[in-house]
Amino acid sequence: MMLRSYRSELYKLRKRPATWVVFGVWLVLMLVFTYLFPYLSYRSGKSGADAIKLPNLLPAALPTQGLLGYAVWGGSLIVVLGALTLGSEYGWGTLKTMLSNGPGRLTVFCAQVAAMFTSLAGLVVVAFVCSALASVVIAASTGASIAGPAAFALALSMAVAWLILCMWCLFGVVLAIVIRGTALSVGLGLVWVLAVENIIRATASSVPVIAGIEKALPGVNAGSLVAALGTPAAGSGGDGVAAVVGGGQAAIVVALYLLLFGAVGALLLRRRDVL
Amino acid sequence: MIIQHLMNYAVEVRGLTVVRGGRAVVEGVDLVVPAGTLVGLLGPSGAGKTTLMRAMVGVQRISAGSVTVVGHPAGSPGARPLVGYVTQAPAVYGDLTVRENLAYFASILGVSGTRVGAAIREVSLEGRAEDRVGNLSGGEVSRVSLATALLASPPLLILDEPTVGLDPLLREDLWSLFARLAAEGTTVLVSSHAMDEARRCQRLVLLRAGRVVADEAPTALLRRTGASDLDRAFLQVVRQLEQPG
Numbered sequence: 061m062m063l064r065s066y067r068s069e070l071y072k073l074r075k076r077p078a079t080w081v082v083f084g085v086w087l088v089l090m091l092v093f094t095y096l097f098p099y100l101s102y103r104s105g106k107s108g109a110d111a112i113k114l115p116n117l118l119p120a121a122l123p124t125q126g127l128l129g130y131a132v133w134g135g136s137l138i139v140v141l142g143a144l145t146l147g148s149e150y151g152w153g154t155l156k157t158m159l160s161n162g163p164g165r166l167t168v169f170c171a172q173v174a175a176m177f178t179s180l181a182g183l184v185v186v187a188f189v190c191s192a193l194a195s196v197v198i199a200a201s202t203g204a205s206i207a208g209p210a211a212f213a214l215a216l217s218m219a220v221a222w223l224i225l226c227m228w229c230l231f232g233v234v235l236a237i238v239i240r241g242t243a244l245s246v247g248l249g250l251v252w253v254l255a256v257e258n259i260i261r262a263t264a265s266s267v268p269v270i271a272g273i274e275k276a277l278p279g280v281n282a283g284s285l286v287a288a289l290g291t292p293a294a295g296s297g298g299d300g301v302a303a304v305v306g307g308g309q310a311a312i313v314v315a316l317y318l319l320l321f322g323a324v325g326a327l328l329l330r331r332r333d334v335l
Numbered sequence: 336m337i338i339q340h341l342m343n344y345a346v347e348v349r350g351l352t353v354v355r356g357g358r359a360v361v362e363g364v365d366l367v368v369p370a371g372t373l374v375g376l377l378g379p380s381g382a383g384k385t386t387l388m389r390a391m392v393g394v395q396r397i398s399a400g401s402v403t404v405v406g407h408p409a410g411s412p413g414a415r416p417l418v419g420y421v422t423q424a425p426a427v428y429g430d431l432t433v434r435e436n437l438a439y440f441a442s443i444l445g446v447s448g449t450r451v452g453a454a455i456r457e458v459s460l461e462g463r464a465e466d467r468v469g470n471l472s473g474g475e476v477s478r479v480s481l482a483t484a485l486l487a488s489p490p491l492l493i494l495d496e497p498t499v500g501l502d503p504l505l506r507e508d509l510w511s512l513f514a515r516l517a518a519e520g521t522t523v524l525v526s527s528h529a530m531d532e533a534r535r536c537q538r539l540v541l542l543r544a545g546r547v548v549a550d551e552a553p554t555a556l557l558r559r560t561g562a563s564d565l566d567r568a569f570l571q572v573v574r575q576l577e578q579p580g
Binding site for chain 2: 064065067068071072075076077078148152153154156157158159160163164
């Protein structure tokens with residue numbers, strides 16, 4: 061039953077235009093923010109501590125540079141995907157049809173989550189392939205080395221990317237289940253990722269209590285996890301990548317958020333009336 | 336003996352009470368629906384028709400009583416594949432085509448892909464199969480929703496106002512479909528607030544303020560009340576109940 065539901069959910073995700081729109085926008089923004097803008101900045105010849113260095117844009121730096129966008133803006137779009145996928149079930153009333161037609165509530169929830177995680181794995185692979193191509197183009201145009209990164213570093217980076225996206229996706233899913241709709245859950249998710257966490261980050265350095273809160277935030281831990289994988293890479297700003305906590309702690313906190321969001325979503329879906 | 340008893344009734348509701356917002360929207364309802372009958376669940380808006388149907392499907396938290404469908408507790412894993420449910424508001428994906436919607440639900444139900452085409456034909460949507468549901472009229476969307484419930488040919492169909500917004504010709508077609516399904520052994524429970532549709536049912540269950548006020552064949556109801564049509568019969572039943580003593 062679980063496998064059948066999983067296949068059904070994959071089919072639906074594949075057929076829904078919203079999935080492709082989110083993934084398409086995500087890939088374009090990722091390339092623009094992590095390769096195009098930094099490359100243009102490098103070409104402008106700006107010097108100083110925050111100047112973009114060419115090695116960061118080359119294939120060898122793919123595990124760090126390719127991971128830059130996942131913590132904040134990349135995460136925010138995936139929150140939208142999670143909220144859209146579950147929220148629209150309430151909007152169209154299809155959850156009732158699904159839950160009255162065979163699979164149990166937990167099966168439906170797990171199948172939907174598994175299908176989204178699978179599609180996110182695909183997105184990460186495609187994103188790294190695109191990043192690799194962008195870095196090769198940059199290397200070729202500047203006459204730099206096109207030597208690739210170590211396989212383990214690349215695999216670790218992709219695993220971290222997937223973990224972060226899965227966490228943000230479940231955040232969107234939980235919001236949609238709590239609110240039982242799409243629009244408000246998308247709005248609240250974006251406000252949290254792009255505004256609330258940034259405000260807390262900005263004030264944390266001056267208020268000790270807020271600094272403690274900052275270390276527990278999902279976005280901050282995602283950013284710390286990215287930072288832990290390598291030297292600061294060349295971003296276009298606003299990517300939320302900073303080593304606020306250690307890499308080990310960040311990985312644990314991100315994984316805990318993943319489990320927490322999953323458990324809350326499953327519990328609510330299982331226990332509440334389906335309206 | 337027990338299995339025989341259970342299988343004779345497609346639906347068995349005992350002492351069902353549903354409380355929502357501190358108010359009993361269904362109160363002490365007892366109802367049995369024999370297998371293979373076309374039953375109309377009738378009553379004005381707010382009578383509790385949808386809540387009763389939701390309880391039968393198992394998506395409604397109940398306060399007291401029990402609901403058994405096709406021999407299984409409502410909403411249990413054993414019951415779910417045996418019940419086709421069409422909600423009052425169409426419940427299909429607006430951004431998928433008719434065929435994609437049905438293919439998805441067929442996949443969930445584990446039924447053959449050939450049933451997709453058959454269900455589309457049963458609701459007369461062959462010409463719109465490749466159109467996005469979001470581009471269809473309200474009546475067409477309702478028919479897509481109905482087609483999802485027909486996919487698995489379940490022994491019990493629970494249809495919440497399936498003919499709302501449809502033109503008379505299409506309503507006639509659908510009622511013929513319901514009658515054919517019942518003749519083939521499917522139990523069809525159809526809610527409606529349109530009394531003119533009630534005459535097509537083999538049996539009527541009239542609900543008012545969350546209680547069953549009549550449960551009999553249309554001809555028996557007309558004979559008992561002496562009314563000339565079902566609208567008047569319903570009014571007479573209600574007035575009789577409201578008379579003091």
